[in-house]
Amino acid sequence: MAVGSLADAPKDLLSEIKHLEELFTIDTAKLKEISSHFEIELEKGLSVEGGTIPMNPTWVMSYPTGHETGTYLALDMGGTNLRVCQVTLTEQKSGFDIIQSKYRMPEELKTGDAEELWEYIADCLMQFIETYYGDSTKLDKIPLGFTFSYPATQNYIDEGILQRWTKGFDIAGVEGHNVVPMFQAALARRGVPIKLSALINDTTGTLVASGYTDPKMRIGCIFGTGCNAAYMEDCGSIPKLAYMNLPPDTPMAINCEWGAFDNEHKVLPMTPYDIIIDKDSPRPGQQAFEKMIAGLYLGEIFRQIMVDLYDNNEAHIFAGQDISKLRKPYSLDSSFLSAIEEDPFENLSETLGLFQDKLNISPNLPELELIRRICELIGTRAARLSACGVAAISRKKGYQSCHVGADGTVFNKYPHFKARVAAALCEILDWPDKTDPKEEDPIEILAAEDGSGVGAALIAALTLQRVKDGNMHGILHPENFS
Numbered sequence: 001m002a003v004g005s006l007a008d009a010p011k012d013l014l015s016e017i018k019h020l021e022e023l024f025t026i027d028t029a030k031l032k033e034i035s036s037h038f039e040i041e042l043e044k045g046l047s048v049e050g051g052t053i054p055m056n057p058t059w060v061m062s063y064p065t066g067h068e069t070g071t072y073l074a075l076d077m078g079g080t081n082l083r084v085c086q087v088t089l090t091e092q093k094s095g096f097d098i099i100q101s102k103y104r105m106p107e108e109l110k111t112g113d114a115e116e117l118w119e120y121i122a123d124c125l126m127q128f129i130e131t132y133y134g135d136s137t138k139l140d141k142i143p144l145g146f147t148f149s150y151p152a153t154q155n156y157i158d159e160g161i162l163q164r165w166t167k168g169f170d171i172a173g174v175e176g177h178n179v180v181p182m183f184q185a186a187l188a189r190r191g192v193p194i195k196l197s198a199l200i201n202d203t204t205g206t207l208v209a210s211g212y213t214d215p216k217m218r219i220g221c222i223f224g225t226g227c228n229a230a231y232m233e234d235c236g237s238i239p240k241l242a243y244m245n246l247p248p249d250t251p252m253a254i255n256c257e258w259g260a261f262d263n264e265h266k267v268l269p270m271t272p273y274d275i276i277i278d279k280d281s282p283r284p285g286q287q288a289f290e291k292m293i294a295g296l297y298l299g300e301i302f303r304q305i306m307v308d309l310y311d312n313n314e315a316h317i318f319a320g321q322d323i324s325k326l327r328k329p330y331s332l333d334s335s336f337l338s339a340i341e342e343d344p345f346e347n348l349s350e351t352l353g354l355f356q357d358k359l360n361i362s363p364n365l366p367e368l369e370l371i372r373r374i375c376e377l378i379g380t381r382a383a384r385l386s387a388c389g390v391a392a393i394s395r396k397k398g399y400q401s402c403h404v405g406a407d408g409t410v411f412n413k414y415p416h417f418k419a420r421v422a423a424a425l426c427e428i429l430d431w432p433d434k435t436d437p438k439e440e441d442p443i444e445i446l447a448a449e450d451g452s453g454v455g456a457a458l459i460a461a462l463t464l465q466r467v468k469d470g471n472m473h474g475i476l477h478p479e480n481f482s
C-alpha cells in the first residue's frame with residue numbers, strides 16, 4: 001500500500017486539521033503566560049483569602065532521611081483499583097519490602113452510596129489482614145497510611161474533609177465531611193484492627209517516596225486519571241497557617257490540587273470540546289486544568305472531536321459508516337490514544353485495527369492520518385500544559401535545578417509525554433542549549449517511587465516519629481500514635 005501523508009489528504013480534511021492545530025497548539029509565549037499566572041495562583045492559594053487552587057497543607061513536616069524503619073499498612077483508594085500494601089521499611093538505607101493486593105474498584109461504587117464504599121474498603125482491608133497476618137481478633141492495631149487522592153482540607157494529618165469529588169466520582173453525603181470517621185466506623189463494624197496514622201494524597205506520597213531514595217526530589221506529580229502536584233513549602237510562606245505560630249522555616253508539604261487551576265478561565269485556551277466535557281461532567285466549573293490534561297479526559301476529548309467531525313463539519317469523515325459505538329461518552333480511555341501514537345506503521349494499520357475492533361469503524365488512509373494527528377495534538381497539549389505547573393512551582397521556590405518525581409498512567413505509558421514536558425519546560429524557563437545531549441536537564445522529571453504504597457507508609461512512619469519527638473502539630477487523635 002502506498003504510504004500516505006497528510007499532504008495527500010483531501011482538501012476538506014486538511015482544513016479541519018489546520019483548524020484543530022490552531023485550537024490545540026500552545027506556543028512558547030502562551031506557555032509562559034500560563035505559567036506566570038499559575039505562579040500567582042499558587043501564591044493566592046496559600047493566602048488567608050485563598051484562591052482557586054486549594055494549596056492544602058498536609059501536615060507532612062519533613063522529608064524522610066532514608067533511615068525510617070518499621071512495618072505499616074498502606075491503603076490506596078485510586079480511581080481504578082483499591083490497593084492494600086504491607087510495607088516494611090528495612091534497616092538498609094532507603095530500603096523497603098512490599099506485599100500488595102489489588103482489588104477492583106467497582107464502577108458503580110464511584111457514583112453510588114457512601115456507606116457501600118466504606119464497607120467495600122473495610123472488607124478488602126480485612127481480607128488482606130486475614131491473609132497476611134492471620135486471625136484479626138488476636139492482633140494489635142496496625143498503623144495505616146490511607147491514600148485518599150481527592151482534595152481534602154486537613155486541619156490534622158488524621159483528618160480529611162473532602163472539598164469535592166474529582167476524577168468522575170460522585171458519591172452523595174461525603175463532600176464537606178471528614179472521611180476518617182466514616183472509614184473508621186466501617187472498620188469498627190467489622191473489627192478490622194487498624195489505627196489510622198495519616199491520610200495522604202498520592203502526590204504527597206510520591207514526593208516523600210521519591211525523596212526517600214533521591215535527595216534532589218523537590219516536587220511530586222501525578223499524571224494519571226487525575227493530575228496534581230505536591231511540594232514542600234516553609235510555614236513562613238503560608239499566610240493561611242500564620243495563626244498556628246509555627247516557626248517560619250518549618251517545612252510543610254502542600255498538596256496543590258492544581259487540577260483546579262484556572263477554573264475561572266482566564267488563561268487556558270479552552271476549545272469547544274473542553275467546554276462540552278466540563279459541562280457534561282458531574283462537577284461543571286471544577287478542575288479546568290485537569291480536564292485538559294488527565295488520563296480520564298484525553299480519550300473523551302478525542303471522541304468529542306471525532307463525533308464533531310462526523311456530525312457538524314464539511315469533513316464527512318467515516319461517510320456511510322455506523323458510528324453508534326463512538327457516540328458513547330467516555331468509551332475511549334487514554335490507552336486508546338497511546339496505542340494510536342505508538343502505531344509504528346506508515347499506513348497506520350494498527351490504528352485501523354483499533355478502530356475496527358473497538359468502534360466498528362474502518363477509516364480510510366487520510367482519515368487515519370487525521371486521527372493520528374489529533375492524538376498528537378491532544379497528547380502534546382496535555383504535556384505542554386503540565387510543564388506550566390512544574391515551571392510555576394520551580395520558579396516560586398527558586399529551584400534552578402532539582403528532580404521532580406512523577407507517576408501515573410499518562411506519565412508512564414503515554415508515548416513522548418516525558419520528552420514533550422521536558423521540551424516545554426525548556427521553553428518556559430529559557431534553558432540554554434546543552435553542550436552534551438546526554439546532560440541532565442536542570443529540572444529533570446523522573447519516574448517516581450510508589451507514592452501511595454511506600455509513600456503512605458513513610459508518612460505514617462514520619463508522623464509516628466514526630467509525635468514520639470513531641471511535635472503534636474496537626475495531630476487530632478494522639479491516642480492512635482502510641
Ligand code: GLC
Nearest residue numbers: 149150166222226227228259
Ligand atoms: C485529582 C485529585 C487529586 C489527585 C489527582 C491525581 O486531581 O483531586 O487529589 O492527586 O487527581 O490522582
